[in-house]
Amino acid sequence: MVVGNRSAPLRIRMHEHDNVAIVANDGGLPAGTVFPDGLALVDTVPQGHKVALVDLPASAPVRRYNVVIGRTTRNLPAGSWVHERVLEMPEARSLDGLPVCTVAAPVMAPLPGYTFEGYRNADGSVGTRNILAITQTVQCVAGVVEFAVRRIKADLLPRYPNVDDVVALEHGYGCGVAIDAPDAVVPIRTLRNITLNPNFGNEVMVVSLGCEKLQPERLLPPGSLAVVDARRTIAADSRVAEAGNAGDRAGLDVVCLQDAGHVGFMSMIDTIVERARSHLERLDARRRETVPASALVVGVQCGGSDTFSGVTANPAVGFCADLLVRAGATVMFSEVTEVRDGIDQLTARAASPEIAEAMIREMAWYDTYLDRGRVDRSANTTPGNKQGGLSNIVEKAMGSIVKSGSAPIGGVLSPGERLRDRGIERGLVYAATPASDFICGTLQLAAGMNLHVFTTGRGTPYGLAEVPVIKVATRTELARRWHDLMDVNAGRIADGEATVEEVGWEMFRLMLEVASGRRKTWAEHWKLHNALVLFNPAPVT
């Protein structure tokens, strides 16, 4: 990668075979600018946008990341601005005849000895935070739960100093979702699996309305709670039992608002608050313990991307992903429409033909899903992406996939599935999700993420109440301007002040600090929380 000081004209090429590079300088460069090697700009080129390194005749392939991101619509002499309007996007790659397991797994030496301070759970997972989460079967109860949570936070939480927060798992699911539609399995298992996220300490507390289709036992059938059930049987004579067996349905702690015992609104609030107490007591009794870094389950994502995403932040995340995999941790990458155009790279990196097959299945499902709504993967890119220099989804995808590093892909999850249910306990995993930031985050929570890394070029205040979100800026200008929202500045890579490897290591160490609770992310500091937004491909009646 070409780097240099920030005053000289600076361009970045991702691969030696590329015939375009991007302009790195803040504010872009004016027409006439001459680079040290003699290349002169024919057009003014904004920061992050592409410049032709050689003469490109009409219909010439334009290569970036050593991939053809499109063909020129007209003759473009060297030094021209290569933007979306002069690029014709290629068709989506066919899902037939993809290379399978053709990339030899790179040699990745184990990285032992790294630890963090986490909360060990009965099911073997480890939390990075110690949160009481209140599950809701249906949006109908959200107002009541919100009222109760305010009360719990005001009256109870101060007495349990080891508990980090009380979070109402509000969502938009309701009886409207055609519960027996084949695709309804997606939002339902998402809700189920979020409840079981490691940051909630296996304390399952459900508020139900009573008449909803998604009854508590359907949301959380006994099998889904094996460990919780076991612990609960042991603790059968504890306060939970005392707090009222009315709510103890098949081992599940349920407060049902329509129960005949609830006379008046405050009786519902009192029940919820009272029932929360025993969960808080158990959570409060827990202490952080030293655990190996392998207990990390990191979801990586990008949002508000620009061309620097694929140059600075995402490569650094990719390097860090390799460190995590070497340390025995689990790393998930996602966002179907942002890998669709690089599916050949992914199937080539699959650890087994079955895994390649599963990836192809997810892509095919999504192609059909988008087609049903009469769009395709090109619906992904935003005006901000394009302003930031990303001409189309192919280019965006190449910059997005680098977040996955170089490890073999050892597992695939369908939307809303849980890593542990698929027996995945380490390594690089492809969790198929929409690219929407908060929908992807919601699904990664369901998968079992205990730490979230989010890169952004345009800037977003993204955060989740359920896990810490480490935000990484792709550009120094953004990192400076949003100094109290961005946790890491990967823009230093483009400035020539740090290498991809250095920023990757910095992230890795920061993750262990944040996971240990020794450092809070900016999103935690300001309590910036995006909503849980479910992926619901099923119809609503």
Added chain:
Amino acid sequence: MVVGNRSAPLRIRMHEHDNVAIVANDGGLPAGTVFPDGLALVDTVPQGHKVALVDLPASAPVRRYNVVIGRTTRNLPAGSWVHERVLEMPEARSLDGLPVCTVAAPVMAPLPGYTFEGYRNADGSVGTRNILAITQTVQCVAGVVEFAVRRIKADLLPRYPNVDDVVALEHGYGCGVAIDAPDAVVPIRTLRNITLNPNFGNEVMVVSLGCEKLQPERLLPPGSLAVVDARRTIAADSRVAEAGNAGDRAGLDVVCLQDAGHVGFMSMIDTIVERARSHLERLDARRRETVPASALVVGVQCGGSDTFSGVTANPAVGFCADLLVRAGATVMFSEVTEVRDGIDQLTARAASPEIAEAMIREMAWYDTYLDRGRVDRSANTTPGNKQGGLSNIVEKAMGSIVKSGSAPIGGVLSPGERLRDRGIERGLVYAATPASDFICGTLQLAAGMNLHVFTTGRGTPYGLAEVPVIKVATRTELARRWHDLMDVNAGRIADGEATVEEVGWEMFRLMLEVASGRRKTWAEHWKLHNALVLFNPAPVT
């Protein structure tokens, strides 16, 4: 309707041609119970469930509301419990050959002289509350807006005593929605039109991220804000202009988080708070004025239904709907899957063939939409409905449609459309929406509702931050138990203590009180707010 005192065995038949009635007594009636007319119960029949009034041979049509709600699967002697497992549901009625405008419009004498105290808006609409609503182009900004709203409520709101509330219009829309998919028009116009709800005083304030696909000008194009624009031009030298033209885009007051001027998180908060001030000042200067009852725009809905819904609360709402129509007000009923089986009744009541055609178009769209997800309208009913005695969607639909009263149907809205954009300023309107309570409520808000009536049999704490919700219990037992959540007890109709007409008038008068701000609903008292949940039939990338 048969009514009587509550200790004697009591059953309710909806129409003289019905061959079933429902048991009204609390707790139901045991087998062997003999009614005054000699009918003896063969089975124990729960409250709200149906009893055969005559011998029903196998395959006999079962009539309720003078409509065949199904055929018996076996021989059922008089006095038998007629429940979902002995009823075969009929096919959905074909959308071909429906009766059109065959019902003569009933004579409905005008009901003059009723007024309420409301907030007149520049666009001619009238608010029942005086709320500062902050529109969001994308879910990404929700955490920041929530932070800012807390600050505005703490620091500013106390200085503006005439302003009822500050509400962040949070929603799950984001760049994930394929914005150019044909169906994406639904969530987008919903967001646009909620912004223009009469309860927000035409004060439009938008928080944008910057890089989102749904740019402020796309969400709220100049034409959508004609009145607001006109007022803003007049007030060009007001504080809004002083507060910074950076945010004034084509007459739209936009705070863009990614604007270069925002250095640090608190600068975003400061801008939002500062920008809110001028809106609050204008809202605070408004006073309630006496306006005719015709300024009411009432959305009616039911949720958590039981058999009493169609016997007590919904008929009373229907009677009240007629009063409202006679007073010149607008009444919307909705919930496609709950009218689908009675579409012939609706087309027959259409005020014109075009309106019947529009209704059929909405049904057909929805049939296709559900079919795409491999379900049909029968996906609507819930376990609670069935426990409450509603055997299937046909029976549920009959009890739901009665909310519409007897007026001719004078208009039809597609999901997310706005009454005023369709030139509808009075009368009974069918607003096609999903039956999901909070999705229907969100769409009725977009249509321009300034008062909401919600009937419930099983009980739900439903509420909205944007408009008052009057909740009506179908049963006295629920009204007593949930005494501080239910605003009206229509159960008195089944108890023989009030007539449908009396409860209808009570609702009408209560509406004028609530609309005037003289009374708060229970949902307002407790600040119980369900989320805005968008209807998004488009795919998510």
